[in-house]
Amino acid sequence: MRFSRKVIVAVAAGAVIASVISFVAPSAYAAWTTSTAATFTQAVPSSAPAGIGAFLTCTTAKTGNTSHLTWAAAPATFDGMPFLGYYIEWIYSSGPSNGTTILTASRTGAYADPTITGMTGTSIIHVTAQYGTATNTWSSAASSNYNFTVSTDGQASPVCSPTK
Amino acid sequence: MMKLTRWRKLAILTSIVVFIVGASTTASWALWSINDTASGSVTAGSVNLTANGSATTVGLATLTTAAEGAGSTQTQPVTLLNAGTLPLTYTTVFAATESLAAGQTGAPVVGDNIAYVAWIATSTTTCTASSTAVKTWTGTLNTGTTTWGTGRALAAGASEVLCIRTTMAASPPMAIIGQSVSATLTFTGTNS
Numbered sequence: 001m002r003f004s005r006k007v008i009v010a011v012a013a014g015a016v017i018a019s020v021i022s023f024v025a026p027s028a029y030a031a032w033t034t035s036t037a038a039t040f041t042q043a044v045p046s047s048a049p050a051g052i053g054a055f056l057t058c059t060t061a062k063t064g065n066t067s068h069l070t071w072a073a074a075p076a077t078f079d080g081m082p083f084l085g086y087y088i089e090w091i092y093s094s095g096p097s098n099g100t101t102i103l104t105a106s107r108t109g110a111y112a113d114p115t116i117t118g119m120t121g122t123s124i125i126h127v128t129a130q131y132g133t134a135t136n137t138w139s140s141a142a143s144s145n146y147n148f149t150v151s152t153d154g155q156a157s158p159v160c161s162p163t164k
Numbered sequence: 165m166m167k168l169t170r171w172r173k174l175a176i177l178t179s180i181v182v183f184i185v186g187a188s189t190t191a192s193w194a195l196w197s198i199n200d201t202a203s204g205s206v207t208a209g210s211v212n213l214t215a216n217g218s219a220t221t222v223g224l225a226t227l228t229t230a231a232e233g234a235g236s237t238q239t240q241p242v243t244l245l246n247a248g249t250l251p252l253t254y255t256t257v258f259a260a261t262e263s264l265a266a267g268q269t270g271a272p273v274v275g276d277n278i279a280y281v282a283w284i285a286t287s288t289t290t291c292t293a294s295s296t297a298v299k300t301w302t303g304t305l306n307t308g309t310t311t312w313g314t315g316r317a318l319a320a321g322a323s324e325v326l327c328i329r330t331t332m333a334a335s336p337p338m339a340i341i342g343q344s345v346s347a348t349l350t351f352t353g354t355n356s
Contacts, residue, residue, distance in 0.1 A: 032250070032355040032356070033353065033354050034212050034219070034248065034252070034352070035350060035351065035352045035353070036213050036215040036350075036351050037348055037349060037350045038215045038223070038242050038349045038351075039222075039224065039347065039348045040223065040224040040225075040227035040347055041229075041344055041347070042227065042232045042238075042278060042305070042345055043229060043230055043343070044274065044342065044344070045231045045341060045342070046265065046341070046342045047341055048341050081231055081233075132231070132233045132236075137233045137234060137235065138233050139234070
């Protein structure tokens with residue numbers, strides 16, 4: 001049986017095309033890929049809690065060298081977070097120990113009871129309201145400061161300065 | 165010269181088509197089922213990588229916070245499962261994008277103040293905030309892209325647990341208020 005030149009050319013062309021495809025196809029499918037993703041977004045409150053309420057009272061007791069400060073309660077919630085408590089810092093505000101922390105405390109009640117025996121200078125009560133949970137807290141942006149003055153020898157009754 | 169009848173032309177054309185299809189089809193399967201070819205049975209495999217059961221995008225609820233607080237920590241596992249029938253290797257790319265609060269200008273600082281650590285945990289139950297496992301990848305949620313790992317092998321049906329923990333700085337600056345950061349972990353599996 002004899003084939004015409006056209007048939008031979010057609011068969012040869014087919015073989016070439018098949019060869020090309022057989023080499024090209026594997027490289028096109030060589031790497032099968034799959035992809036998936038996991039996402040998260042972390043945001044902070046849209047604003048910081050405001051400073052706590054106004055200073056209310058300050059009483060002193062000479063015999064015990066004690067004082068009692070109270071302030072208006074902070075709002076119950078902030079940005080959906082519950083009130084957690086107050087962070088109270090008692091700090092020297094003058095003299096050689098200026099800036100030294102005397103005592104820190106946390107409580108939910110809106111008061112502080114500093115005892116001044118042995119105090120040697122003027123101090124300040126710095127109160128910050130905290131919201132959130134024990135492991136996720138936000139403190140008020142502007143803490144409230146209460147001046148608290150004692151005599152220079154540290155033995156006299158404290159003098160409260162009812163100002164913020 | 166031999167005259168081509170209609171049947172001869174059809175036979176030649178059919179031969180060419182069969183040759184082309186056969187050549188191309190066999191070659192494309194040969195890469196990942198060459199042993200099966202010897203037995204005469206060719207089975208197409210599949211590649212499918214899932215994260216926490218999703219083959220598309222899954223949200224990490226525990227790591228997502230609306231009012232992230234100072235010093236707070238979130239930890240969450242991501243289970244990567246090779247749900248296909250072919251073995252694969254995968255690459256993890258971590259990308260974060262920070263956003264300013266409305267009306268803010270300048271560069272965001274939220275990313276600087278949230279650190280992350282990530283590691284391969286032995287199981288989801290060991291992916292905890294107190295885990296002391298060696299942390300393979302560490303950094304902060306600054307805007308940018310980081311590759312956490314390349315070429316991690318997963319056999320067909322196998323899985324492993326990526327554990328991620330984020331921690332907000334104990335005393336972040338007030339400039340952080342109102343800012344947020346979105347992060348995406350993209351897992352790309354390859355069979356080759």
